[in-house]
Amino acid sequence: MKESIHIKNLGPIKDIFIDDIKPLTVLIGESGSGKSTLMKAIALFRWLYKMHNIHSYLKTSNVSKSLFNFNINAYFKNCGFEEYLKNDTEISYTVEFSNSRRYTLHFAQSELTGTSNKNLIETQDLCYNKISFISETRNIIPLWSERGASLSGGYLGFYFHEVYNDFDLASENIKALNINYLNLKLSVEKDHQSIKKYFIQDLDKEYKLTLKNSSSGTQNAIPVSLIAEHFSKYFDFEEAFNRTLLNFLSKTDSLRDFKPVKNLGEIKKKLFIHIEEPELSLYPDAQCELINDLISKCFVSNKNTIDLMFSTHSPYIINHLNLLIKAHDCNKLIDGAKIEFEKIAVYLVEDGKIEDLVVENQRIINTNALSDTINNIYDKYNQLDKDGRLIEE
Amino acid sequence: MEDLLKNDFTAYYDLPVCDEPNLTIQTNEPYFEIEDNALIKDIALHTKIGAGMARFSNPKSAPVTVAKYEKFITSLPNFFQRSRKRCDIIVCDNGNNLILGEIKDSPNIKGRRKEAKKQLYESLITLLAVPQFIELTNLKTIKRCCYFNKRPISPAGITATTAFNRLPEIFKDGFKMNFPAIEENNFEYWEYSGNQTLTL
Numbered sequence: 289m290k291e292s293i294h295i296k297n298l299g300p301i302k303d304i305f306i307d308d309i310k311p312l313t314v315l316i317g318e319s320g321s322g323k324s325t326l327m328k329a330i331a332l333f334r335w336l337y338k339m340h341n342i343h344s345y346l347k348t349s350n351v352s353k354s355l356f357n358f359n360i361n362a363y364f365k366n367c368g369f370e371e372y373l374k375n376d377t378e379i380s381y382t383v384e385f386s387n388s389r390r391y392t393l394h395f396a397q398s399e400l401t402g403t404s405n406k407n408l409i410e411t412q413d414l415c416y417n418k419i420s421f422i423s424e425t426r427n428i429i430p431l432w433s434e435r436g437a438s439l440s441g442g443y444l445g446f447y448f449h450e451v452y453n454d455f456d457l458a459s460e461n462i463k464a465l466n467i468n469y470l471n472l473k474l475s476v477e478k479d480h481q482s483i484k485k486y487f488i489q490d491l492d493k494e495y496k497l498t499l500k501n502s503s504s505g506t507q508n509a510i511p512v513s514l515i516a517e518h519f520s521k522y523f524d525f526e527e528a529f530n531r532t533l534l535n536f537l538s539k540t541d542s543l544r545d546f547k548p549v550k551n552l553g554e555i556k557k558k559l560f561i562h563i564e565e566p567e568l569s570l571y572p573d574a575q576c577e578l579i580n581d582l583i584s585k586c587f588v589s590n591k592n593t594i595d596l597m598f599s600t601h602s603p604y605i606i607n608h609l610n611l612l613i614k615a616h617d618c619n620k621l622i623d624g625a626k627i628e629f630e631k632i633a634v635y636l637v638e639d640g641k642i643e644d645l646v647v648e649n650q651r652i653i654n655t656n657a658l659s660d661t662i663n664n665i666y667d668k669y670n671q672l673d674k675d676g677r678l679i680e681e
Numbered sequence: 682m683e684d685l686l687k688n689d690f691t692a693y694y695d696l697p698v699c700d701e702p703n704l705t706i707q708t709n710e711p712y713f714e715i716e717d718n719a720l721i722k723d724i725a726l727h728t729k730i731g732a733g734m735a736r737f738s739n740p741k742s743a744p745v746t747v748a749k750y751e752k753f754i755t756s757l758p759n760f761f762q763r764s765r766k767r768c769d770i771i772v773c774d775n776g777n778n779l780i781l782g783e784i785k786d787s788p789n790i791k792g793r794r795k796e797a798k799k800q801l802y803e804s805l806i807t808l809l810a811v812p813q814f815i816e817l818t819n820l821k822t823i824k825r826c827c828y829f830n831k832r833p834i835s836p837a838g839i840t841a842t843t844a845f846n847r848l849p850e851i852f853k854d855g856f857k858m859n860f861p862a863i864e865e866n867n868f869e870y871w872e873y874s875g876n877q878t879l880t881l
Binding site: 603643645649650654656 | 830845
C-alpha cells in the first residue's frame with residue numbers, strides 16, 4: 289500500500305506533494321512554516337479514508353444505510369483550518385495497491401469527492417486503520433485528568449480531547465510503565481470513586497509524585513510514551529472495529545441485514561501515530577532517548593503495524609536518526625531502537641513547500657541545514673570587534 | 682567556455698559581445714580550491730588546503746576551466762542582469778564534468794542555502810536557453826549544480842560548531858540532494874560543506 293498526498297494553498301502551505309509517505313516521516317521547519325498543518329491534513333485524510341473503508345465494508349456487506357455524510361467543513365473546523373481555506377485550496381490523498389488499484393479522496397471548491405458509492409473500496413483492498421494525533425496540548429492531560437470530572441462540558445479543542453481519549457484508553461490497559469529515559473515509572477491507580485490517578489516515581493524509589501506536579505518535560509513525554517506503548521502492544525483492533533460496527537448497526541436497525549463480506553481477521557490493519565514536537569521541554573539527551581523509545585515501540589518491539597509521523601524543532605533528534613539508520617545497517621540496537629533507511633523521510637517545511645533532506649548518495653539525513661543556527665551564532669560572535677562594533681562583511 | 686559565454690551567450694540574448702578580460706582560469710592541478718573573494722570581487726584559485734572555499738580533486742590532472750559566471754553576468758548591460766540570479770562559477774574539464782557552483786563563506790548563513798539553490802537553478806535555466814551550452818551538456822555525463830559552503834570558524838575552546846558540523850567530516854564526497862526542478866533538466870544538485878571535496 290502506497291500513500292501520497294498533494295496539498296495546494298492551505299494556510300501556510302503553497303504546494304506540497306509527497307509521492308510516498310514513508311513509515312517514519314519527520315517534519316522540521318520554523319514556527320508557522322506549516323509542519324502542523326501538513327500533519328493535520330494528512331491525519332484528517334487518513335481518517336476520512338478509514339471511514340470510507342468502513343463505509344465500503346458495510347455497503348458490500350449488504351447494509352444499505354449510509355454511515356457517514358462526510359461533512360468536510362465540520363472536519364476542517366476541527367482541524368482549525370477554517371481560516372486556512374482559500375478558493376483554490378486543493379487536497380488530494382491517494383492510496384495505491386499493487387496492480388495500480390488506486391483510491392483517491394479529493395477536496396476542491398469546498399467539495400470532497402471519492403467517497404461515494406461509485407468509489408467503493410474493493411473487498412481485497414479493505415483495511416481498518418486507527419489514527420492517533422498526539423498534540424502539543426498534551427501537557428494539560430495531567431491537570432485535566434484530575435479536574436476534568438469537575439469541569440463537565442469543558443472543551444479544550446478537538447485535538448486535546450483526541451489525545452486525552454487515547455491517553456485514557458491507554459491507561460485502562462497499562463497500569464505501570466517504566467520510562468527509562470527519564471529514570472521514572474508511571475503508575476495508574478484508582479481512588480475510592482474509581483477515578484484514575486497518575487503517579488510518577490523515580491526508579492530508585494526515592495520519591496513519588498502525582499503526574500500533575502512532575503516536571504514539564506515529564507508531563508509532555510509521558511502521554512507520548514504511554515499512548516505509543518498502548519498502540520504498539522495492547523490496542524485491540526477487533527474490539528474497536530466491532531464497537532464501531534455494532535454502534536452503527538444497532539442505531540440504524542441494520543443488524544439483520546448485515547452479511548459480512550470479510551472477517552476482520554482477513555482485513556489489513558494499521559495504526560497511524562502523529563506527534564507534535566515529541567521533545568517538548570526535554571533536555572537534549574532525553575530527547576534522543578525518547579526517540580529511541582518511540583522508534584522501538586513503533587518499529588522494533590511492536591505487535592501492531594504502525595506508521596509514525598512527527599514534527600520537531602530539534603537538531604539533536606534529526607542527527608540522532610542518522611545513528612539509528614546506521615544501527616539498522618549494522619544490525620545493532622541503540623536502547624532497543626534502529627530504523628531502516630528506506631523507511632524514513634525527513635522534510636524541511638519552508639516557504640509553503642517541502643525539501644527532502646534524505647541524502648541520495650549516502651544512507652543518511654542531511655543535517656547541515658540544522659547547524660545553521662549554531663554557525664550563525666559564532667559567525668556573529670566573530671563579527672563583533674573588541675569594542676562591540678559590528679565588523680562589516 | 683570563454684568563447685561560449687562571450688560570443689554564443691551574448692549572441693543568443695542579443696547583447697553586445699562581452700569584452701571583459703580574465704573571465705576564465707585554467708588549471709591542471711591535482712587539487713585546487715576556489716575562493717570567491719568578496720574584497721576584490723573576483724574568483725581566485727588556490728592549491729593550499731584551506732585557502733579557498735570550494736574544494737576540487739583532479740586526480741588525473743586533467744585540464745580544467747573555471748569560468749567566472751557571476752563576473753560575466755555582471756559585465757553585461759544593466760537591463761539584462763537586473764534581477765537575474767547568477768551563480769559564481771562554471772567548472773568544466775576535458776572529460777565528463779560540467780559543474781555550476783555557488784560558493785558561500787560569509788556570516789548569516791541562515792537563508793544562504795535557499796538563496797544558493799535559487800541562484801543555481803536560475804543560472805542553469807539561463808544557460809540552457811543557449812544552444813551552444815546545450816551542445817556542451819550533451820557531451821558531458823556528470824552534470825551538477827553544486828552549493829559549496831565553507832565551515833565556519835568558532836572561538837577557541839568552543840566545540841559546538843565543530844560538533845554540529847561533524848557530518849561532512851564523516852562523508853567526504855558531498856551530498857546529492859533531491860531537487861526536482863534541477864533534475865528535470867538532467868542536472869543533479871549536490872551540497873559540499875567544510876572539507877567535502879568534489880572529485881572530477
